[in-house]
Amino acid sequence: MKKLIFKALAKINKTVLPSFTKKQLDISKASKMQLAIIGWRAFVTMNSLD
Template sequence: MKKQLFRTLAKLNKTILPSYTKRGLDLSKASKLQMAIFGWKLYVTKKALD
């Protein structure tokens, strides 16, 4: 149940949120919002794969 929720969230993240790795964003120069989005996507992806 929990894993399915995170898989659905991961699909939503992929369609809605921007992909900073494809844009070549330098994380040392990223804004706090960009870092928060990056961290959220990383967290959801990790939980979806566990």
């Protein structure tokens, strides 16, 4: 059940949140909000793969 929720969240993240890799964002110059989005996407992705 938990995995299904995270898989759904991952699909929502992919459509709603911006992709910083396509924009070639430098992590050292990222704002706090951008870092939070990167962290959230990583958290959801890791939990959907378990």
